[in-house]
Amino acid sequence: MLDNAAAVLMRLVSESGRELVDFTQKDVEPVNEGFIIGYSCGVRTRDDSIERVTIYVNTSPSAPVDEHTVELLDAAGRRLTAWAYPQDPALPSLPAVSYPEAAGVVLSKFGIAAEGARLRMEAYRPGKRAVLRVDTATERWFAKVVHPSLASTIHDLHERFRAAGVPVPRSIGFSDAGLVLLGELPGVPAIDVFERIDRARFAQGLEQLTQHIAQVSVTVGARESLARRVEWYAERMEETAPVFARQTGLLARVVHERYAATEVPRPVTIHGDLHLGQIFVSEDDPSVITGILDIDTAGLGDPADDRGALFGHVVVSAVERSAGTPAGASLSAFADELQAGWRGDQRVAAIAATHLMGHALASAGRGDDRGAASAQLLLERAVAVLG
Template sequence: MALDMLTGPDAGELLEAALSTAGGHLEDWRVTQVDHRGEVTTVAYQATVQWPSGRTDDVLGASSLAPEDEPPQVPGALTLSDGENRVCVWRLPDDPGLPGLTTAMQAPALTELLRSFGINPGGLRTDLVSYRPKRRAVIRISAAGGVIYAKVLPPGDVEALHRRHEMLYRAGVPVPHSLGWTGDGLLVLENLPGTPLRRRLTSAEAALPDPHDVLSVLDRLPTAVLGLNRRRPWSRRAPQYAELIGHALPTEAERARQLALVVAAGLKDTDLGSDPTHGDFYEAQLTVDHAGRIVGLLDVDTVGPGCRADDLATALAHCEALALSSPRHADRSYAMSRLWGPVFEQRVDADQLRLRTAGVLMSLATGPHRVQRPQWQSATTRLLDRMEGILQNRS
């Protein structure tokens, strides 16, 4: 099976075979991310590679190919087969799904791009902020002209996201201003003011955002959002995520399935909603000023019509998940959940809010395995425990 081939002990042989064709020798490797969807599994690795020019720390990617898929014709991406499975392997920035990474991570191309936007490229430095193989990446770009961000997407998605940023920015939503986009999938965004809220949660003295301020950010989403594509909310995908948990952790398969059935039954007779929504609204998407006021909103890829209760449930579920996964965030995350929850329950139906919070937690319970967190099995179990507790405390 592709999942075992890409994450098991034999994965090193696969990576070595791919690197050796380019003159490299794999010295060490570890899985950093797993995305398992049906027939296709995509994995990211952190690797130490010895090249003729010296030793480097590299990010590698590999993705299985479905039987009907054609091997990608991308320089730097190599397709291998063991006679039963076919796998495409690459070294960053040669991701076959994200051609814009080459522009974003190679100085000559990026220098030219910055100049085209009127930005001084002197002292250019790039940092990979996040990377989901074949899906998206975020690059922080520092130069004499200031700090900006490049969001890398499949080329067919980038223009639509640029226009979404424009629409929200003109409506007064505190999103990053888009400077423009490129045909290979690069969206160039201005830096937001403030400090990421998640970073603030490590300080016991930092002010927490008032829940009414949180609601006001969502209230500023314009009605034009209702004309965008609808995205299925996290809460309604609980059965799908329960199945993923069952594949990764068979000992929790039945409990996850039963919890997902409770969520699905509670949502069965509810409509999808006609509110302007963010779609993935939680603390990592918000920046705040010194007083805890929200001054920035990130990642608007998911903005569209939906139900306000799903946005609020996502925020509360992430508070719970962050507290369970990060001891340095725990006290403030729980405090924020206690601060926000009662006010959110005045805005939307309290029982539905709790039900949807539990549903979002099911999606988050796949996270420890996806990012290969140490002791991910126990982390998954703790998230399911919390989900079970929320469902038992419904009114």
């Protein structure tokens, strides 16, 4: 993915008059024609102290840039761009909510007194989005940082879902710079308590929720089905972990053939990226669904996309926890139950296999033995799904 990372990082750090002491790879995010790779770096400053800095390097030739981005060429002459967190060029609002003092100023524009607010990063996908939890003296809010072009649409989706009675967080407002301020959703993520869930009751509630979502009136399309660009995953795998390239290439060809041979259904409103981390349940009775998060990708689309996405997430969650744990065993059984529910539907199978390939790519990108083992298990399940 990144040839001679040490040399690239040394050049980046030296441009600010500092010295690279050590580094470790944190994460990998596939984007467009390349990857965004995160590194936790130890940097020696001018006063001889050591500070930790997170540096992200984007290998895509079409990567965005701004005044905080450094551009350089690697040994092969490829264009690279890099930035230090939180100066993400795709998320210009991120620095403004990454520090308590700055966040207080931003929240005051929404009419919220946030003096002394405490911040915690809940999720960050470089180049795509970030979610920060903001705890004030009396309330809790979530600042969602997205590309500026998406903020208005995300706010509108929350308004429409709530008007239709679908339990999603209340959107307080949005900023044209790419910030959406959301209220708190009651309950806990289903993935955190899945070993306590009655799977039959949960599945029934989930079916009711998806039918409710299908009735929401929206004006935008959902995220494009991953199955439409399955070859992209095969190409990225060849760059990331060539040992899996042949297997992934074969899977991609089968997915393409199966998906293309199925009939396109009438579009309805779907979530667009359904998984157990976004489905909230009652803490006292976790079989009861209390709401759903992250409807950024929602819109008119194919119900098979939500079914395939959920299955893929359940499988990778079971693999990460291992079947020997209570949570892993329950998740593994639920994956089998989900598959039994759509067995014979080649469209769902093709989409589910694509999601498994995507999760395998992320696992292989970790660059360690555990990641490689997980990738192999996920690819084997994709083969089984396709029969």
